[in-house]
Amino acid sequence: MDRHYPRSQPDRPVGTHAGGDRRRLRRPDAVARRSAVIERLSAVPATRDCLDLAALATLDDRVDALSGALREARKQADAELHRQFEAGTAIRDLVQGRAWVVEQLVLTAWDRLAPSDAGLELCAVGGFGRGELHPHSDVDLLILLPDDDSTDVAALEQFIQVLWDADLHPGQSVRSVEDCVAEARADVGVATNLMESRLMAGGGRLYQQMRERTEAPTLWPADEFFSAKLEEQDQRHEHFEDTVYNLEPNLKEGPGGLRDMQMIAWVTRRHFGTSTLHGLVEHGFLSEREHEDLVAGREHLWRLRWALHETAGRAEERLLFEYQRRLAEQFGFGDCSESNEPVERFMQGYYRNVMQLERLNERLLQSFDEELLAGRRHLPSADIDEFFRIHHGYLELKDPHVLVQYPELIMRMFLVLADHPDVRGVRATSIRLVREHLYLIDADYRCDQRILDMFLALLKRERLVYSQLARMNRYGVLAALLPEFAQITGRMQFDLFHVYTVDQHTLFVIRNLRRFAYAKHPDRFAHAIEIFKRIERPEVLYLAALFHDIAKGRGGDHSELGAEDARAFVDRLDMAAADRDLVVWLVRQHLLMSRTSQREDISDPEVVSAFAEKVGDQRHLDHLFVLTVADIAATSPRLWNSWKDSLLWELYKAATDALGRGLEHPVDRQASLDETREEAMVELRALGHEDDVVEDCWRHLPDRAFLRLDAEQLVWTTGEVLSGGELPLVAYRRLEDKGISEIFVHAEDFAGLFAVVARELDRMQLNVLAARVVTTADGKSWDIFQVMDAHSQPLYDSDAVRLKRSLVEQLAAREVRPLPPRPVPRRLQPFMGRSEIMLSIRDGVTDLEIAATDRPGLLSAIAEALVSRGLRLHDARVATFGQRVEDMFTITTADGGPLDREACDALESELRKRLDV
Structure with missing residues (x-):
């Protein structure tokens, strides 16, 4: 058994011999x-x-x-x-x-x-x-x-x-x-x-x-050793979500990392008895060029790891954000203080290197699998046609020289795989042939109508569309067929919003679309699955997904540039003109729905009308909705939630109503306001409230309240107010369908009210997704905060009760107790750029717009800055998108007037002291 001697326990007894000869003679x-x-x-x-x-x-x-x-x-x-x-x-x-x-x-x-x-x-x-x-x-x-x-x-x-x-x-x-x-x-x-x-x-x-x-x-017989090590690698890769494209990759343990290289060496040594990777060349598993690539890739990772250890001052194996900038500069990619371009190019080099190593690892392990595991030999073998056959469960080319004469077989291979779902994969020798003949995919190949027809036919297959596109990417075929795609291969975006590189994200969007087609994960994607059933030609969506981010990193508007790329490609395909136009429109507008739902007030009929006008018809809306859900869910595993689902679905239904009514008949604000009032009144009447009592409660609410709050919120908050009780009143409820909690605050208004609420929400580490701040004509707050806890879940009842008790106590005392500054979490520190602050005067008030990196205490800091300048808050819209917040506040001076230039400058200075740290 092992006996370990940790530094913290130098006196721990080990062994059974208490004495022993302690002479220190050099033998x-x-x-x-x-x-x-x-x-x-x-x-x-x-x-x-x-x-x-x-x-x-x-x-x-x-x-x-x-x-x-x-x-x-x-x-x-x-x-x-x-x-x-x-x-x-x-x-x-x-x-x-x-x-x-x-x-x-x-x-x-x-x-x-x-x-x-x-x-x-x-x-x-x-x-x-x-x-x-x-x-x-x-x-x-x-x-x-x-x-x-x-x-x-x-x-x-x-x-x-x-x-x-x-x-x-x-x-x-x-x-x-x-x-x-x-x-x-x-x-x-x-x-x-x-x-x-x-x-x-x-x-x-x-x-x-x-x-x-x-x-x-x-x-450990060679085959058992290989099986055990393969299982070990699979478990390790699963820990990193089976992708090399992690935001803060692990150089040692991650897919394509140094441990994968050691895996190859271990199996080589165990099977062939050779201690060098060159033994793979001698036994025909690698070409000399592939061996050189393998060694060069390992040495590239060695240099990065050496620099990372020195930069971190410890045995750090993760390329954390805080080191990526410094390493990019150290390796000569340029100054990162003004732009993220140098660090993104540095990381792209890393991802491309490990992607190459992962491909070699995959192919070599498959070769070992074919060589070592005799148990595979019971799998079927049969001819498919004159070019392809199945060899013990794997597809292979019959003739190793056939690709030179028939290069279209490269594309056809993926169709064959899609049509034979029982095939386990491609034989390692055939994978090598494809990689070695990528030079055949030139300009003429890309314009060959036979190739284009096969690619479109693949997208139309009922099965294995994502699997074959992912395989095309691993073999380098997708980048060869679409040179624009090659530019985003391994392209990362230096932020917390995009977890994967652009090419991996693109493929995950297509994977999500395929999940909708198969009705997988109905608990997460019920609406998308429902709408996908109406999509007659899913290949339109797959093409839009393939091109939606293809222009990332080129500068300019990637949606416009991507639409141009999409137009050039789809016009060569045998598709109806309307379908080609829809692909291009989707690429150009792929951000429209997410931006509208998250950054604008979708309860405003004018916002909905403007969105519906841009969409134009139901077919465009259906495709855009499904693509938007797939896009958001493929950006980060934690980004998609019931809250975002509910926002998109709300906008979808409102736009569907607008399109059904006809764009020439938009709903005006007054009609929408009256509709909300009437719907809420019906519900309140059913709950036993008298109409005149409700009207008396509402008479102090400004008209915008009936636009900003939906009927359900109006029923809930009105019911709480009419239930009686002294002010301040704090109520809460869980909205299971949206995965959030709502906090309602009704109290006598005072200058620090919003700051008190923001402080308590921050102290309890709640994430404020949205806020609706309304001040009544008789000087009372009618504020709703939509929140999640630190685990992106609605509040537990015990936490909500504690929050309510604390808020009531502090609102009654009208006491603003600022929280001490909280340290910015490590992962956020590299992204703490200068906040965007804009002040403008409108209709006798001042609008304050702030865009900044989200972090603990941000909303509280903004609120405390307003209090410190003696300003009044009349309205607020708080919105959070991943790591970024975009908040808007309507403020005045203490006497109700707009801020002058001097007051605006003083407020901006105060905000920067608190936000830009």
């Missing part, structure tokens, strides 16, 4: 072995000036002095390695050089502290075993014990303690050979670790036994 075998290591690794150029070996040989044996000397030696070596990294030294030399440096430091401690006659052997495992260490990598060690287990425990604890004190971060285990065998048999991860081990000190007898017994074919 001749250890010295000789260290000389061999020096001879092998000191030839690496990066190591020549890192350590003074003569000085190490004369170090004091006292523990405190030893750890201090090793720490200083490590610092000096790291400084020299950093200088060489800055000077452009080859990264392979650096990672091997640091492994050599650490090896000398560890052996120096071992020679002085390990019991010389206990028969112990010291081994390096993991990355250290491979001879690869980055600036803050853990130093993984295995100490092999003889069978009698008579080890001097205290000496080993001193050894580990010295390494910790020298900041070498050891990860150690102490095992007998029997322990190693038992652990390796039970855990393929342990077996892999031991497979990469190398002897550092000791006679080698135990090490040799351990290697022979843990690498025995009966312990």
Whole structure:
């Protein structure tokens, strides 16, 4: 079993022998072995000036002095390695050089502290075993014990303690050979670790036994080893949502990362007995060019990881936002202070690299699967036609030379796969053929009507449309067929709103559309599924999705540029003119519905009328609604919720009514106001309220209240007011269908009322999605706040009761108690740009518009700024879109007049002090 010696528990007893010989004699075998290591690794150029070996040989044996000397030696070596990294030294030399440096430091401690006659052997495992260490990598060690287990425990604890004190971060285990065998048999991860081990000190007898017994074919046969490692990789990829395109990717563990490269090396070593990736070339699994790509990709990740460790000052494996800008500048992509363009280009380079590595990983593992797993051979084999056949469940080209003569087979392959859903995939050899013949997809190929017809036919298939488009993207065919798509491959957007790169987002939009077609996830997409049933030709939607973001990163309006690209492509397709026009319109207007629903007051009939006029007819509205839902839901896993669903559905129904009524007969404001009043009155009458009592309650409400509040809100709030009770009145309700809670505040108005409410909502870490602030003619608030908790859920009753109690108490006291400034969360800090603040005068009042990055305490900070300037708030519209808020406030001076220029300047200065921190 393992025995671990953490730094926090240096006195923990280990082993059964309490005494033991504590002499620290340098054994001749250890010295000789260290000389061999020096001879092998000191030839690496990066190591020549890192350590003074003569000085190490004369170090004091006292523990405190030893750890201090090793720490200083490590610092000096790291400084020299950093200088060489800055000077452009080859990264392979650096990672091997640091492994050599650490090896000398560890052996120096071992020679002085390990019991010389206990028969112990010291081994390096993991990355250290491979001879690869980055600036803050853990130093993984295995100490092999003889069978009698008579080890001097205290000496080993001193050894580990010295390494910790020298900041070498050891990860150690102490095992007998029997322990190693038992652990390796039970855990393929342990077996892999031991497979990469190398002897550092000791006679080698135990090490040799351990290697022979843990690498025995009966312990982990090649096929079982491969299956276990593949399952391990699948689980790891699932943790990262099975995509390389994560916003803050993990260089080591993420798909396409360094662990995937090690996975290939492990299987290669286990199956072929070769310790280098070039063995894959020798056994026909890789071409020389692919081997070069694999090594170059790994070294690219090594350089990034080296720089990331140094920038973070720790063993950080994630490309966090706070490091992406600095690394982009360090790697020469330009100044990131004025634009996100440099960091987006830097990350695009990263994504393209790991995407290439992921493709190689996928194809190699499939090759191993075909080679190693004999259990696959029961799968069917049969001819499909003269060009294609199924080989043990996988599609392959019969003739490896046929693509030169018939390049259209590249496109046809995906049609064949769509028509044969039982096929598991494409054989690795055929994938390589496609990749090697991408040069055949040239300008003539793209204009070939046969190719265009096949592409359109694929989009019309009832099954596997998304699967084949995703496969086309992985093989590089989609980017070759659509050069514009190549420009967005790996293109990230440096914000928290877009979680995936543009190409991955585009494919996820199509995946969502296919889910609507199959009626999947009806709990999340009920409305989209319902409307999708009316779509006669879904290929129109798929084409619109393919082009909707294709112009991202070019500058200018990506919707307009994308519409031009879409027009050029669809006009070559055999489609009806109306369908082609609809594709182009959808690309141009794909943001119209989301912007209208979230940024404008859709209770205003003029807003609905203007939207319906832009849409034009029901067919356009249906397609736009479905595309909008698919687009929002593909932007971030957490972005789509019942609240956004309800907003879009509300707008959809209102626009449908407007289109049914006829655009030449718009509903005016007064008619809408009267309709809301009448609908609410009917409901209140049914609840037992007298008409005259309701009218008396409403007589102080301004007309805009009957536009800003829907009939349901009016019924609820009026009922609460008529229920009696003293002011201030605070009520709440859960709206399960929208996934939110509503808070109603009715109180005597005073200058800090909004600030009090905003403070409490912020203190309870509630997310304010929208706010409707109305002041009655007799000076009372009639305010509704729509909120979610920190987990994007409606409030629990207990939290709502607590909020109500606190609000009533503070509103009664009319006390504004500002919250202390809250730190900006780490993930938001790189996005904290200058807020947009605009003040304008309208009809005797001042409109304040603020667009800023959302963060804890933002609404409260705005409210407190208004209070500090002695201003009155008459109306507010609060809207949150992902990481961005766009709020509008109607304000006046204390005596009810608009702000003059001096007051506007003072307010803007106050707001910037609180917001731009």
